[in-house]
Amino acid sequence: WLDQAESALAITAKLARIATLAVQQILRWAERDLARQHGAFPAGLLVVAYGSFGGGELGFGSDLDLVFLFDPALAEQPSQGPRALDGGRYLVRLSQRVLHWLATPTHAGALYPVDVRLRPDGAKGLLVSPLDAFRDYQLQRAWVWEHQALLRARAVAGPEPLATAFARVRREVLRQPREPLRVRQQVSQMRERWRHELDRSSASQFDLKQGRGGLVDIEFLLQGLVLINAAGQPALLDRVNTAELIAGCADAQLLSAAEAGCLQTAHADWLARSLDCTLNAQARVVARTAESDALATAVSVIIEHHGFAETPT
Structure with missing residues (x-):
């Protein structure tokens, strides 16, 4: 960017791509680390990017606006290990681990500042929501500004079937007739x-x-x-x-x-x-x-x- 060899649009798209790869890798590490402690569990956590990250135009030093969703079929399923957790608790801990590793201070500074307040009910809401509850919230209780935010949302890490299901929910919500x-x-x-x-x-x-x-x-x-x-x-x-x-x-x-x-x-x-x-x-x-x-x-x-x-x- 300093030599003006690429446009601002190209640079921000590349920064968003780098952040996407980082989140994907950290999710893989977090899944592996949690499996060692509490046993294997099906991949079921979806990381959704909002804001400039979701829009693919991330600036230098920008926050990552993230929302965590999961497959509701996994809520009661236990992990397979001696210190087993039910699915809901397992996925909460997994998302907490992702957040921790993204923001952990190092000699070079933290990787990314993260903001999770765009989740349903904001700071008062659950850190991780089942996709069906997220859909119900968006259709029944969300404000217009939350639908504005949803316009820029995209899945960046997690199982492809869940990402596809999220994309369907997003389109359903945003295609509602409006006055x-x-x-x-x-x-x-x-x-x-x-x-x-x-x-x-x-x-x-x-x-x-x-x-x-x-x-x-x-x-x-x-x-x-x-x-x-x-x-x-x-x-x-x-x-x-x-x-x-x-x-x-x-x-x-x-x-x-x-x-x-x-x-x-x-x-x-x-x-x-x-x-x-x-x-x-x-x-x-x-x-x-x-x-x-x-x-x-x-x-x-x-x-x-x-x-x-x-x-x-």
């Missing part, structure tokens, strides 16, 4: 709440992530458009990466070619600057310029045009 005005209101309200709490912009500085017209604004617009239209255009759900979502929304004629071009330009620019800030150990806040202000304003105009404004009508 467009309600989605616009809830997405806009949540965005303004985040902006109020997290935006570090000022008259002279622009917050690349949380600022008006920044990265999160683009993500919220795309997520809102997909939630409103996925029931009739399910191909939108095949994409989790921001750049691909912009292209998908343009293909589905939810964005004009000009709007898509503006969003792609802004996303690529803000993402590249964010990587630079992180490598320079700086906050993702940059000096305003006439060019950056014009681009951020253009993004805001698109957002308002599609009804995702502070007070949508």
Whole structure:
């Protein structure tokens, strides 16, 4: 990245791939280690990535947003060993081991900071959920912002049949018919709440992530458009990466070619600057310029045009 040989999109995709391989290997080690202590147990833990990791656009030093799911058929099945555990306890310990090894300090620092608060019921919820309970939660009790998060979710480690089952649940949840005005209101309200709490912009500085017209604004617009239209255009759900979502929304004629071009330009620019800030150990806040202000304003105009404004009508 330092010699600008690759784009920011390519770099963040590679960082996400490295993290995926790391999680897969750590899960294998954790399964082997737990089997030595408590006996063999069928592979049944699925690690699901959310956020920038799930979207395949991980930055330098970014958290890994993870959710752990398991095959409900294994809940009562004991491990095969002298210190046997029932399936539920076994899988909880397995997920705890994965988290521990990901975050264990070393001479080179911890591998990855991990955040597991996107699981059902957040910090109050169970660390590991059976897939059927996860489905019920998403269909019956989840907030719209949780479905926004689910748009970027993908399985990164665990048995393939369970990953396929998760993908089916994800599509089922996200293809629900939705009332467009309600989605616009809830997405806009949540965005303004985040902006109020997290935006570090000022008259002279622009917050690349949380600022008006920044990265999160683009993500919220795309997520809102997909939630409103996925029931009739399910191909939108095949994409989790921001750049691909912009292209998908343009293909589905939810964005004009000009709007898509503006969003792609802004996303690529803000993402590249964010990587630079992180490598320079700086906050993702940059000096305003006439060019950056014009681009951020253009993004805001698109957002308002599609009804995702502070007070949508």
